[in-house]
Amino acid sequence: MSGPDVFLPTCPSMAASLLPRSTYPRLIFAPLFSLQRDLLLPSSDRLVHVSSPIAAFNRRFRAQNSNNSADATVVAGDENYGNKRVISVTPRLYDYLLSNVREPEILKELREETATRRGSQMQVSPDQAQLLAMLVQILGAEKCIEVGVYTVRANGMKGNDHAVEPVILGMRKAQGQLMVITLLQSVVSFLFNGTEIPSSMVGILLWKHRITNLAFFYGSIGSLIFTSPHNDVLFCFSCFTGYSSLAIALVLPESGRLVACERDMKSLEVAKRYYDRAGVSHKVDVKHGMAADALKSMIQKGESCSYDFAFVDAEKRMYHEYFELLLQLVRVGGLIVIDNVLWHGKVANPLVNK
C-alpha cells in the first residue's frame, strides 16, 4: 500500500487508526497527549510524540476545565517499598507549585523576556531556580560554578551542539544529516545577509527532496525533534538567558563568587545585562567559551577543592567530563547538581535507550 510518509494527526485515535492500516508511512507524529499507551498498536515504534501548540492548548484547556482529573494521580505504588505512592504532577498541581514560589522580581522579568524567545523551555523553572538558591544557602556556599548559562539563538542549531545527544538518547544514525542541515542553514543565512533560517524549513526541504531521510517536527516550544526511520530520536537545540545563574548569584554573600561558563556570546550579553540590573555583576565571573576548557584551566590555576557548589546544565554529551572535572574542583562536602538526568523520562524508555 502506498501512502504519505508522514502524518501529523491531531488526535490520538487518528494516530492509532493510521498505524495498523498503513505499512508505508515511515513515521507518524502525534501530539504528546496521544501518549496513552493503550492506543498504540503493534507499529507503535513508528509513532513519535511531539509537543505541539494543539497539545499545549489541550493541556491548558483540560487543566482549566476539569475539576476532578487535574488532581495528582498515583502513577506507581509498590509494596516492596512500603506501598509508597508516587504521584504525577498535573497541570493544576504544577500551577499551584508555581504560584507559591517566591520568585524575585528581577528573575520574573528575565523569565518574561526569555519567554518571548524560541527555546525558552530550556531555562530552569522558577521552582528549580529557588531549589538551587536554597541549596546554595543551606550549604553556606561562597564559591560556585555554573556550566551552561544560556543562549539566545533564535535558530535551532547554531551555537547549540548539546543539541545532538547521542549518548543519552541512544542516537546513532542521524548526526551526519543534522550536520547537513546546520551547514545549509549557515550558507542560506550568509547569502541572505544574516537572516536566520528555521531548522524546520531547511529540514522540510531536505526531507521532501529525499536529501535526508530524517523526518521532523518543529515543536511549539522551539525544540527540534529529529527522528530517523529507525525510531532514533535526536533532541536538538538548547537555550537561554542566565536565569539559574542569577538565582544563585542573588543569594550568594557579598564575598561569594559564581563562575558562569557559557560559549554563546550573544547570550552572555543578555545575562550580563541582568547581572548588572540585579547588582550582582561583581559576584559573577563569566567564562566565555567551552565549559570543559574553563574547568580545566581553573584546575591548572590551582583552584582544585575550592568550590562549594556546582550546577551543570550544558552539553549533555559532555556531562561525564564535566562531572570528573567538577569532582576535582568542588571540595569534599560540597554539592554538584546535575540537570536533565532523567531526560524527560527517556532514560527508562527502552525504545530510545537501547
Ligand SMILES: C[S@@+](CC[C@H](N)C(=O)[O-])C[C@H]1O[C@@H](n2cnc3c(N)ncnc32)[C@H](O)[C@@H]1O
Ligand atoms: C539548558 S541551557 C542553560 C539554561 C540555564 N540553566 C537557564 O536557566 O537559563 C544550556 C546552555 O549551555 C550552553 N552550552 C552548551 N554546551 C556548552 C559548552 N560546551 N560550553 C559552554 N556552554 C555550553 C548552551 O549555549 C546553553 O546556553
